[in-house]
Amino acid sequence: MTSPLLTARGLAKNYGPRAACADVSLDLYEGEVLAIVGESGSGKSTLLGLLATETSPDAGEVHYRFRDDEVRDLLTLGEAERRLLMRTDWGFIRQDATQGLRMPVSAGGNVGERLMAVGARHYGNIRATAEDWLARVEIDPGRIDDSPKTFSGGMRQRLQIARNLVTQPRLVFMDEPTSGLDVSVQARLLDLIRTLVAELGLAVVIVTHDLAVARLLSHRMMVMKGGRVIETGLTDQVLDDPREPYTQLLVSSVLAA
Amino acid sequence: MQPLIKLNGVSKAFTLHLRGGMKLDVVDDVGFEVMPGECVVLGGPSGSGKSSLLKIVYGNYRCDHGSVLVRDGDDYVDVATAEPRRMIALRRDVMGYVSQFLRVIPRVSTIDVVASAGRDSGLSPEVAQARAGELLSRLNVPERLWDLPPATFSGGEQQRVNIARGFIADLPVLLLDEPTASLDATNRAVVVELIEARKKAGTAIIGIFHDEDVRDRVASRVVDVTRFAAKAA
Numbered sequence: 407m408t409s410p411l412l413t414a415r416g417l418a419k420n421y422g423p424r425a426a427c428a429d430v431s432l433d434l435y436e437g438e439v440l441a442i443v444g445e446s447g448s449g450k451s452t453l454l455g456l457l458a459t460e461t462s463p464d465a466g467e468v469h470y471r472f473r474d475d476e477v478r479d480l481l482t483l484g485e486a487e488r489r490l491l492m493r494t495d496w497g498f499i500r501q502d503a504t505q506g507l508r509m510p511v512s513a514g515g516n517v518g519e520r521l522m523a524v525g526a527r528h529y530g531n532i533r534a535t536a537e538d539w540l541a542r543v544e545i546d547p548g549r550i551d552d553s554p555k556t557f558s559g560g561m562r563q564r565l566q567i568a569r570n571l572v573t574q575p576r577l578v579f580m581d582e583p584t585s586g587l588d589v590s591v592q593a594r595l596l597d598l599i600r601t602l603v604a605e606l607g608l609a610v611v612i613v614t615h616d617l618a619v620a621r622l623l624s625h626r627m628m629v630m631k632g633g634r635v636i637e638t639g640l641t642d643q644v645l646d647d648p649r650e651p652y653t654q655l656l657v658s659s660v661l662a663a
Numbered sequence: 664m665q666p667l668i669k670l671n672g673v674s675k676a677f678t679l680h681l682r683g684g685m686k687l688d689v690v691d692d693v694g695f696e697v698m699p700g701e702c703v704v705l706g707g708p709s710g711s712g713k714s715s716l717l718k719i720v721y722g723n724y725r726c727d728h729g730s731v732l733v734r735d736g737d738d739y740v741d742v743a744t745a746e747p748r749r750m751i752a753l754r755r756d757v758m759g760y761v762s763q764f765l766r767v768i769p770r771v772s773t774i775d776v777v778a779s780a781g782r783d784s785g786l787s788p789e790v791a792q793a794r795a796g797e798l799l800s801r802l803n804v805p806e807r808l809w810d811l812p813p814a815t816f817s818g819g820e821q822q823r824v825n826i827a828r829g830f831i832a833d834l835p836v837l838l839l840d841e842p843t844a845s846l847d848a849t850n851r852a853v854v855v856e857l858i859e860a861r862k863k864a865g866t867a868i869i870g871i872f873h874d875e876d877v878r879d880r881v882a883s884r885v886v887d888v889t890r891f892a893a894k895a896a
Binding site for chain 1 (some may be wrong): 678680681722723725747748750751765838
């Protein structure tokens, strides 16, 4: 069996006296979708930041297996190397698209920029690839020169997906990617994410408070409360046979439509 | 010949923390084996734990005690203790599950709902597409519905889509939770034929069937689940 793509051991982060994240360990393999669920303040977004090395931990380690199969400690990576990793082999899809996109740049520019980071130089090729990706995320390629400021929330989110996936990353972090969107827009986005993740064999860590989103997208699940992981398992197992009192409360609090 | 499924000392209780820690015993000390080509039908009145037992075998419900061994090639995987990653592979390569209800995904067409189950288990896209069409035809789902998402289908139509999903890949272990519950006689007969064909091909099946006619026709033997009722403490 191959070794994990991403490994975390004993991750911890305190904000003042409060533990935002305490002693979290996990292994993530290629093609695996891991959902981190919990209520606001449970530490799930802090954990995502730690895994993506956007936040530095007070304790613990994160290792990543690079494309040459070398496993490296991400916390010792230089800033330039870390940024290259983020722009090429990783994606990060944020809840607020204005933070994941460069708003002053055109839609095509947002996609093309990441391609240039991996060395693409030919304008015609970059534009053609950008058009192709806009179509894949169901944005009319005729909008390629428009600013994302003129896009709806759902379109911005789809553009963010195209921007992140164009470099064919192996690992994508997602922070509440469908929150705050209309239900119909959410369904379309979920279906798109589900299809692309399966087609490209992506490893994904997705943070969500929405258990239905976790059920639809993820293979396995971690439930967080007060900065700690209190329950883990197969997604359907955690949702259908929750063991911890808090998980039982979460699952039973969902309104069935 | 080695059994494909071996249950030994399986016990399960639910602890309802929101009900003051109330304990609901489900089953106690379950033990039986299923050989290739056998269809073991779980018998017993409703509430005796048949569906729960099936979900324990699939890893959907956790097993508190005992072992649930499912054969993957030459190895047995213990569902009770296997890592999620191992379970995902086991479900992809070995063990299928057909519930009464279809979990629909918005916007995905009926034919693709079925074909994707085949692709997930390793069929090529072309083969999966062709088999999905064959199964839907055989289960009398009209072709004009294939491009529509099944969300608006009747209960019986959704159930037939679900059956097509469950039978598209030739997995060696199949768990069937009342697959014929809302079907008419014609379609029940089709499901019986599908089950018979899988038995001949060496699939090990555990099933729950309320319909006596179907049960009598497909059962190699019946395991009475009331035998495993949790003993009063």
